[in-house]
Amino acid sequence: xxxxxxxxxxxxxxxxxxxxxxxxxxxxxxxxxxxxxxxxxxxxxxxxxxxxxxxxxxxxxxxxxxxx
Numbered sequence: 493x494x495x496x497x498x499x500x501x502x503x504x505x506x507x508x509x510x511x512x513x514x515x516x517x518x519x520x521x522x523x524x525x526x527x528x529x530x531x532x533x534x535x536x537x538x539x540x541x542x543x544x545x546x547x548x549x550x551x552x553x554x555x556x557x558x559x560x
Contacts, residue, residue, distance in 0.1 A: 498525060498559045505558055510541075517541045520551060526558035 495506040504526040508519040517539040528534050538554075540547060 505555060522558055527560055528558055
């Protein structure tokens with residue numbers, strides 16, 4: 493399972509492939525090290541059935557925010 497770290501080497505996000513886990517969708521998840529806080533509640537995981545340029549742009553923005 494691929495995982496990505498911040499500049500301090502702490503994992504901030506990971507990707508779970510749908511086929512590997514025999515799931516209906518892939519998962520992009522974020523750890524508590526990700527800086528995604530938005531008030532008192534925010535998402536830490538996203539289900540993906542397909543990655544189009546629109547999803548790619550959202551993922552890029554989330555990862556940039558997570559490691560900021």
